[in-house]
Amino acid sequence: MLAIDVRDLRKQFNVQKNREGIGGALKDLFKREYTEVTAVKDISFAIPQGEICGYIGENGAGKSTTIKMLTGILVPTSGHIKVNGFVPHKEREKFVQGIGVVFGQRSQLWWDIGVIESFRLLRKVYGVGENDFKRLLDELVETLSLGELLNRPVRKLSLGQRMRCELAAALLHNPSILFLDEPTIGLDIVVKTEIREFLKRINRERGTTILLTTHDLQDIEALCSRVIMLDDGRIIYDGGLEELKTRWGKGREVVFTFGDAVRADRLAALTDGMDVKWSVGDAFTATVWIPLEINVSEVLSRVVGTMEISDIKIIETNTEEIVREIYRTGSAQTPEETLAGGGPSGGGPSSGGSAGTSAGTAADRGASDDIPAGDRSGNKADADSSADSSRPTARAEATKP
Numbered sequence: 001m002l003a004i005d006v007r008d009l010r011k012q013f014n015v016q017k018n019r020e021g022i023g024g025a026l027k028d029l030f031k032r033e034y035t036e037v038t039a040v041k042d043i044s045f046a047i048p049q050g051e052i053c054g055y056i057g058e059n060g061a062g063k064s065t066t067i068k069m070l071t072g073i074l075v076p077t078s079g080h081i082k083v084n085g086f087v088p089h090k091e092r093e094k095f096v097q098g099i100g101v102v103f104g105q106r107s108q109l110w111w112d113i114g115v116i117e118s119f120r121l122l123r124k125v126y127g128v129g130e131n132d133f134k135r136l137l138d139e140l141v142e143t144l145s146l147g148e149l150l151n152r153p154v155r156k157l158s159l160g161q162r163m164r165c166e167l168a169a170a171l172l173h174n175p176s177i178l179f180l181d182e183p184t185i186g187l188d189i190v191v192k193t194e195i196r197e198f199l200k201r202i203n204r205e206r207g208t209t210i211l212l213t214t215h216d217l218q219d220i221e222a223l224c225s226r227v228i229m230l231d232d233g234r235i236i237y238d239g240g241l242e243e244l245k246t247r248w249g250k251g252r253e254v255v256f257t258f259g260d261a262v263r264a265d266r267l268a269a270l271t272d273g274m275d276v277k278w279s280v281g282d283a284f285t286a287t288v289w290i291p292l293e294i295n296v297s298e299v300l301s302r303v304v305g306t307m308e309i310s311d312i313k314i315i316e317t318n319t320e321e322i323v324r325e326i327y328r329t330g331s332a333q334t335p336e337e338t339l340a341g342g343g344p345s346g347g348g349p350s351s352g353g354s355a356g357t358s359a360g361t362a363a364d365r366g367a368s369d370d371i372p373a374g375d376r377s378g379n380k381a382d383a384d385s386s387a388d389s390s391r392p393t394a395r396a397e398a399t400k401p
């Protein structure tokens with residue numbers, strides 16, 4: 001069974017317009033005007049059980065809105081969602097038993113009480129039996145090193161400590177799917193690494209499906225074999241991370257430090273007939289750019305046998321640069337494909353992104369009226385969708401061609 005199945009999913013928000021000045025405010029009192037913001041535009045994707053999938057995109061691309069629909073916090077404008085076989089916003093009570101959610105910018109723990117008390121309350125919310133709770137808690141306390149934190153109030157925890165507790169809280173009922181919205185935001189590299197290791201472990205040992213949004217591409221590199229890239233509410237890439245690197249990578253560079261002074265013409269002669277480009281630094285260093293079609297070892301074998309070499313450095317394709325370039329152009333088509341009018345590869349549906357719809361600013365947002373009525377799961381994030389308004393949503397449209 002698919003863990004997540006999304007077809008033609010769309011979400012529009014009606015955002016109240018604030019007219020300028022006192023006159024405008026008075027007019028607003030009597031007749032409100034609204035604009036429509038389409039945060040998610042008819043996207044489709046499917047995630048099999050046990051997969052860790054990265055969900056990435058620029059600020060305002062629609063990632064959090066998607067996660068909120070997938071977790072039943074927001075009702076879609078149109079389209080179909082099945083998560084664990086349930087329609088999230090319709091079958092909330094049964095549905096939440098099978099999912100765990102961590103919003104990096106918000107807490108699901110009660111601020112003033114001890115961590116363990118929050119965990120006990122969550123046990124009741126999810127109806128976990130005392131024995132199961134003890135077993136799962138012991139396991140999480142050990143793997144996330146929570147022992148010393150359990151009796152401290154949440155407000156006295158550091159961000160990294162709190163995030164470890166948030167993860168435990170999301171997993172206490174042993175969900176099969178974990179939604180993570182920027183789980184490593186603001187954390188130092190040591191805690192980030194611990195959290196990544198922990199996520200790998202629960203995926204390996206429990207088979208937990210993980211959908212992860214993040215701006216830290218190292219999270220994606222460390223955890224995800226697949227990445228879905230969103231731009232302006234549309235999926236512009238759905239496929240493997242390696243495949244993305246291969247398609248967009250512009251080759252590799254090898255930096256040589258030689259034992260003796262070298263000349264550019266000598267180096268060019270060594271790789272005669274190969275489509276590589278040399279650039280000489282000082283007398284002893286030179287860099288060769290090698291396109292993806294040529295094997296690095298072929299170039300190395302020509303140079304190593306002839307020259308005295310004191311150091312070699314191979315510079316691989318940098319994912320951050322690739323992703324930045326894709327965000328900049330708003331399309332995962334390579335420049336060659338764009339010229340040829342071809343579509344991006346990758347597993348899922350995709351359409352070239354456009355810079356069309358302008359994102360509403362945080363101040364524009366009105367309170368959302370499409371949160372499922374009577375909703376109260378253990379996730380405090382549910383309680384306040386308008387809390388989003390504190391988050392930056394400026395889209396870097398100016399960078400689009």
Ligand SMILES: Nc1ncnc2c1ncn2[C@@H]1O[C@H](COP(=O)(O)OP(=O)(O)OP(=O)(O)O)[C@@H](O)[C@H]1O
Nearest residue numbers: 013039059060061062063064065359360365368393
């Ligand atoms: N409750 C809301 N009311 C009105 N507009 C909203 C609301 N929530 C999100 N939006 C708008 O929907 C668009 C997508 O926002 P969303 O928060 O999903 O983006 P994101 O990809 O998660 O961004 P970020 O990386 O900044 O968190 C933005 O234009 C945003 O202003």
